[in-house]
Structures are given as structure tokens and as C-alpha cells.
Amino acid sequence: MTRVLVADPLDEAGVERLRQAGAEVDVRHDPDRAALLARIGEYDALVVRSETRVDAAVLEAGKRLRVVGRAGTGVDNIDVEAATRRGVVVVNTPEANTVAAAEHALALMLAVARRIPWAHHSLASERRWERHRFMGVQLAGKTLGLVGLGRIGTEVARRARAMGMTVVAHDPYVTGERAAQLGVELMDLDPMLERCDFVSIHCPLTPRTRHLLDASRLARLRPTAYLVNCARGGIVDEAALARALAQGRLAGAALDVYETEPLPADSPLFGLPNVVMTPHLGASTREAQASAARTVAEEVLRVLSGELPHSAVNLPSIPPERWPRARHHVELARRLGRAFAELFGPEAMARLEIVYRGELAHAPESGALTAAVLWGVLTPVMQEGVTLASAPVLARERGMEVVETHSHGALKEQEAATGALILLRSRPRGSDSAEVSVAGHVGDDGRPRLVAINGYRIDVEESGYLLVSSHQDRPGIIGKVGTILGQHQINIAYMQVGRDRPGGHAVMVVGVDQEVPPGVVETLRRIPDLWDIRVVEW
Numbered sequence: 001m002t003r004v005l006v007a008d009p010l011d012e013a014g015v016e017r018l019r020q021a022g023a024e025v026d027v028r029h030d031p032d033r034a035a036l037l038a039r040i041g042e043y044d045a046l047v048v049r050s051e052t053r054v055d056a057a058v059l060e061a062g063k064r065l066r067v068v069g070r071a072g073t074g075v076d077n078i079d080v081e082a083a084t085r086r087g088v089v090v091v092n093t094p095e096a097n098t099v100a101a102a103e104h105a106l107a108l109m110l111a112v113a114r115r116i117p118w119a120h121h122s123l124a125s126e127r128r129w130e131r132h133r134f135m136g137v138q139l140a141g142k143t144l145g146l147v148g149l150g151r152i153g154t155e156v157a158r159r160a161r162a163m164g165m166t167v168v169a170h171d172p173y174v175t176g177e178r179a180a181q182l183g184v185e186l187m188d189l190d191p192m193l194e195r196c197d198f199v200s201i202h203c204p205l206t207p208r209t210r211h212l213l214d215a216s217r218l219a220r221l222r223p224t225a226y227l228v229n230c231a232r233g234g235i236v237d238e239a240a241l242a243r244a245l246a247q248g249r250l251a252g253a254a255l256d257v258y259e260t261e262p263l264p265a266d267s268p269l270f271g272l273p274n275v276v277m278t279p280h281l282g283a284s285t286r287e288a289q290a291s292a293a294r295t296v297a298e299e300v301l302r303v304l305s306g307e308l309p310h311s312a313v314n315l316p317s318i319p320p321e322r323w324p325r326a327r328h329h330v331e332l333a334r335r336l337g338r339a340f341a342e343l344f345g346p347e348a349m350a351r352l353e354i355v356y357r358g359e360l361a362h363a364p365e366s367g368a369l370t371a372a373v374l375w376g377v378l379t380p381v382m383q384e385g386v387t388l389a390s391a392p393v394l395a396r397e398r399g400m401e402v403v404e405t406h407s408h409g410a411l412k413e414q415e416a417a418t419g420a421l422i423l424l425r426s427r428p429r430g431s432d433s434a435e436v437s438v439a440g441h442v443g444d445d446g447r448p449r450l451v452a453i454n455g456y457r458i459d460v461e462e463s464g465y466l467l468v469s470s471h472q473d474r475p476g477i478i479g480k481v482g483t484i485l486g487q488h489q490i491n492i493a494y495m496q497v498g499r500d501r502p503g504g505h506a507v508m509v510v511g512v513d514q515e516v517p518p519g520v521v522e523t524l525r526r527i528p529d530l531w532d533i534r535v536v537e538w
């Protein structure tokens with residue numbers, strides 16, 4: 001049975017969904033790392049939020065792990081590179097908490113600007129009526145600078161503009177055109193920091209953004225400015241921020257995230273008069289948690305059942321609007337890769353050309369399709385341990401040269417006539433033999449079809465085992481194959497033959513109802529003028 005470990009608190013909706021699908025789910029929120037390392041080897045999937053650190057040691061101990069699900073956005077607590085090397089797919093739910101995080105950033109901004117936490121404490125805890133003490137500043141008319149204009153930054157920008165703020169942003173990966181559509185001016189970071197009344201951080205924590213706001217950048221902020229961080233702790237140098245706040249070089253800060261979480265009791269941020277702090281609550285709304293939990297459960301189930309997840313961090317991405325059709329193309333690519341390896345063996349794998357044609361000639365998901373081809377190609381070679389995530393890395397490590405061609409033409413006449421969408425071809429290493437190839441198509445019904453082998457036109461759409469022979473086109477061979485299969489009680493479902501010319505080179509595809517034992521294949525190979533015969537799974 002499939003076993004899933006949920007290691008951080010997850011909304012019941014997600015746990016329920018996993019159980020409904022038949023998984024055995026253990027919910028164990030145990031901060032003890034040794035306990036996690038000891039038990040992770042029993043699980044096929046691990047689901048976390050931001051607390052559990054999924055590093056190389058956890059992934060190494062997780063011998064059965066096929067997927068790590070992050071119920072949320074940031075994956076800085078997961079060693080994605082180590083996961084990829086081990087073929088573990090990492091999925092997240094980047095859209096589930098976008099609005100929650102944006103609303104929290106604005107709540108923090110308003111709280112620090114209007115001094116709400118201190119006023120609340122004075123009145124509710126100290127029973128004082130101190131209207132003179134809590135003078136604030138208004139947001140309307142002020143300039144807000146966003147560090148990161150992705151999903152959350154965009155939602156903050158929309159809301160801040162509605163409140164009458166001017167919004168500028170620094171994001172090296174967003175075009176000026178996109179920013180202009182949002183009514184946001186793009187700027188370099190340093191001048192933006194100098195210009196803004198409020199700065200709110202919405203980029204991920206990566207090696208490049210660690211301490212992006214260090215002491216020298218914090219010094220660029222005006223003494224009247226407020227800093228909001230609802231993204232990740234390490235983006236701001238916390239010690240430098242505490243010093244700037246303590247020395248009055250900054251009007252205030254509002255923080256949801258910290259360099260070390262939970263925040264240690266001796267943090268210099270405690271006790272400062274101008275800091276609003278929440279314990280990483282950006283995603284803590286009922287709506288966001290239920291949505292993240294349900295979505296991560298669906299994603300984990302997709303990976304476990306061999307389907308393509310919608311939001312994998314370590315797989316080439318597929319635009320959401322293309323998912324319905326792309327999943328059929330991915331399946332076609334995987335089957336073609338496997339058939340190619342079974343037909344032509346390792347000699348044909350050193351240099352593989354993948355031709356995308358027709359509706360796939362310019363498809364944005366060709367990276368995912370190529371990964372799927374390699375997944376299929378490596379499956380017969382490596383058996384266990386190769387997945388969609390690890391296949392490109394493994395192919396590179398094996399020294400395979402993979403070339404993608406995006407073309408409407410460039411096929412033999414017969415192949416082109418099949419309407420093939422994906423064609424794999426290679427010239428086997430160390431031989432002067434002809435090019436070998438397989439080609440496939442996806443029908444309107446979504447079923448993958450094998451439409452050509454070595455340029456010979458065939459049409460296989462039924463899943464199952466095929467015997468594929470190459471032989472001389474002469475009377476008697478097809479009959480002999482049928483007789484031998486009959487003698488071994490192997491039922492033939494269908495048979496197709498293609499040839500270059502009468503009496504020339506022929507290819508025969510025999511669909512059989514069961515796997516063909518190696519001994520039977522050997523007997524078939526002894527038929528005179530039958531040059532080769534292979535078992536292929538479609």
C-alpha cells in the first residue's frame with residue numbers, strides 16, 4: 001500500500017483526500033529530526049509546510065520516496081537539487097495562499113503605520129485611553145516599493161493602488177510591459193529603496209536573495225520609511241535591521257518571517273518599540289490552508305499514479321491551459337522513448353534526436369516532453385529509480401546527447417504521411433547501418449498511437465505487448481511466426497506489415513495478448529530471413 005507521511009500540520013481536507021484515494025497516511029508533526037530520519041524510509045510520499053527541513057539526509061534516508069509535497073509556495077526548506085538527483089518529484093501549491101499572503105502583508109503595513117498593536121496593548125491590557133500616543137501615517141499618497149512582482153507582489157500592488165498608493169517595484173525577471181499593465185513602475189533596487197515610504201518584500205529566498213537587504217541597503221531607506229517582510233527571513237539581514245530600528249534609522253518594520261524559525265528567545269528584534277511581529281502567519285487563513293492541503297494531496301496522488309503533476313518545482317513546466325492535451329502528449333513521449341530503447345538498445349542512445357511536429361512544432365511544453373522521452377528511454381535500461389524528474393539528469397550523467405528539432409518537415413515521405421507529432425531517431429553508434437526511428441501521434445480521443453517504425457507506416461493504438469520484426473519480404477515468414485506463437489499458446493490480437501518494396505525489407509508488428517517469454521523470441525529469431533525480432537511494450 002502507498003504510504004504518505006504528513007510531517008507538518010496540514011488541513012484535514014488534504015489528509016482526507018489522500019485517504020480517500022487509498023493511501024495510508026500518518027500525520028506526525030514531530031520536530032525531532034532523528035525520528036524523521038528513522039522513519040522516512042517507510043514512505044512513498046512526504047508532505048510538509050515550511051517547518052520540516054527536507055535536506056539531502058532526509059532524501060537519502062527516504063529510499064522509497066517518490067514525491068515531496070509542499071503545501072504552500074516557498075520551497076527553501078527543501079533541497080530541490082538533491083531531490084532531483086534522486087528522482088524525487090517536488091510539488092508545491094503556489095497559488096493556494098497568494099491572496100492570504102498579500103492580505104497579510106497589507107495588514108502588517110497598516111498595523112505598523114497606524115500603530116495598532118501598541119494601541120491595542122495600551123487599551124486592552126493596560127486599560128489606558130492614550131489617544132495622543134498613537135499618531136500614525138496614512139498610506140494614501142505614499143509610495144510603496146515591492147521587491148518581487150510575482151503572484152503575491154502583484155496582488156499587493158493591486159490592493160495598494162486601490163488604497164491610493166503609488167506602486168513601484170524591483171524585479172529583474174518581470175518585463176516593463178507586464179509591470180505597466182499593473183500600473184507599476186519598474187526600478188533598480190537601490191534608487192527604489194531611497195524613494196519609497198514603504199517597502200514590502202515578495203521575492204523567494206535563494207542564494208542570490210540571501211541578505212539582499214543587508215546593512216548597506218537598509219541604510220538607503222529613509223528614516224521615515226517602513227519595511228514589511230512577509231516573504232522569507234533570510235532576505236533581510238536581521239541583525240542589521242534590528243540595529244537600524246534601535247538607532248531610529250527606520251520608522252518601523254513589520255515582519256512575519258525570520259532568519260531562524262521559530263524565532264529564538266534572544267532575538268534582537270524583541271522589545272523594540274517600532275516592530276510588529278507575527279509568527280509566520282502569511283498563509284494562515286482557513287481558505288488558504290484548505291486550498292493548499294487539497295491541492296498538495298491531488299499533486300502527490302498524480303505523481304504516485306505516474307501522472308504529470310500540475311505544479312512540479314523540478315520538472316519543466318507546462319502552461320496550465322495546455323494541461324488537458326499535454327498529458328496525452330507526455331504519455332506518447334514516454335511510450336515512444338520506451339519503445340525506442342526496447343527496439344534499438346543502448347547503441348542507439350548515444351545521440352538521440354527528438355523531432356516535434358504539427359501542433360507540437362512550437363509547443364511551449366517541449367522541455368517536459370523531452371523529459372518524458374528520456375524517462376521512457378531510460379526505463380528499460382535502469383528499471384527502478386528513473387522518473388520524469390530524474391531522467392534529464394540521468395541522461396546527462398550517462399553522456400547522452402539529446403537534440404530537439406522543431407520542424408514541420410525534415411521527415412521521410414512515409415513518416416510525414418503518418419501525421420507523426422513526435423519522432424525519435426538516431427544512427428546507432430559503431431555501425432554504418434541506417435538511421436533508426438519511431439514516430440507517434442495522439443488522436444482526437446487522446447490515445448497515443450505508434451505510427452511508424454524505421455519509416456514504415458503502421459498504426460498501433462492498443463496498449464500491450466508487440467513483437468516487432470524486420471525481415472525479408474518473401475512468402476512464408478509471417479506464417480511461421482504465427483505457427484510458433486500458436487504452438488506456445490500465445491494469442492495474436494492483430495498483425496500489421498509494412499515494406500519498402502515487394503521482395504525488399506519488411507517490418508511486421510504483431511500485437512499479442514500476453515508477454516512473450518525470451519525462449520519463444522529465440523525460436524522466432526531462428527526463422528530464416530527473419531533478421532531481428534524484439535518485444536516492445538506500447
Ligand SMILES: NC(=O)C1=CN([C@@H]2O[C@H](COP(=O)(O)OP(=O)(O)OC[C@H]3O[C@@H](n4cnc5c(N)ncnc54)[C@H](O)[C@@H]3O)[C@@H](O)[C@H]2O)C=CC1
Pocket residue numbers: 072073074075094097098101147148149150151152153170171172173174202203204205208209212230231232256257280281282283284
Ligand atoms: N509568509 C508566508 O506565509 C508566505 C510567504 N511566501 C513567500 O513569498 C514568496 C513569493 O511568493 P510568490 O509571489 O507566490 O512567488 P512568485 O514566484 O510568483 O514571485 C516571486 C517574484 O520574485 C522575483 N524575484 C526573484 N529574484 C528577485 C530578486 N533578486 N529581486 C527582486 N525580485 C526577485 C521573481 O522574478 C518573481 O517575480 C515565496 O517564495 C515565499 O517564500 C509565500 C506564501 C506565504
Ligand SMILES: O=C(O)CCC(=O)C(=O)O
Pocket residue numbers: 049050071072073074075097280282283284
Ligand atoms: O505553510 C505555511 O503556513 C507557510 C506558507 C509559506 O511560507 C509559503 O507558502 O511559502
